[in-house]
Amino acid sequence: MSLNLSALAVRERSITVFLIFLIAVAGTLAFFQLGRAEDPPFTVKQLTVITAWPGATAQEMQDQVAEPLEKRLQELKWYDRTETYTRPGLAFTMVSLVDRTPPSQVQEEFYQARKKLQDEALKLPAGVIGPMVNDEFSDVT
Known part of the structure; x- marks a missing residue:
């Protein structure tokens, strides 16, 4: 008996949708936390x-x-x-x-x-x- 992730995702559809939604929200929050600068500090050598x-x-x-x-x-x-x-x-x-x-x-x-x-x-x-x-x-x- 092996673990089949695809079959588990289809069988437990509500958990799969919840995990996808959770990952999308976490990615969006992480994107807005990224540092930004108009002129990033770097030195041309x-x-x-x-x-x-x-x-x-x-x-x-x-x-x-x-x-x-x-x-x-x-x-x-x-x-x-x-x-x-x-x-x-x-x-x-x-x-x-x-x-x-x-x-x-x-x-x-x-x-x-x-x-x-x-x-x-x-x-x-x-x-x-x-x-x-x-x-x-x-x-x-």
Whole structure:
């Protein structure tokens, strides 16, 4: 003699309907108890660096601009990786911090990145514009 749940549900129809109603009410109550925020708190741990050098080839941008900046950014405490795209006269670098970076340290790390990039900018070839840093991804206003 095995327990057949389907047969039991059909046989005890009133109990089955009551349990379905109870689960639906509990789910509805749980839904209205969920926390909501218009702007949920999260920290974006990425910044972009744009550097321009009018007249330079993509290879020159890579060798003389992007690589020195990337090497300098690797000195950051919470550095994870960089992705750089170069075009003639333009280098676009996305810098990512490690996921475990404490949110309280992100702005300080971005400040340090700006300082390192400013120091490295003095060593870049003449005519280079930037590097220009954008870390305001989470600002929606």
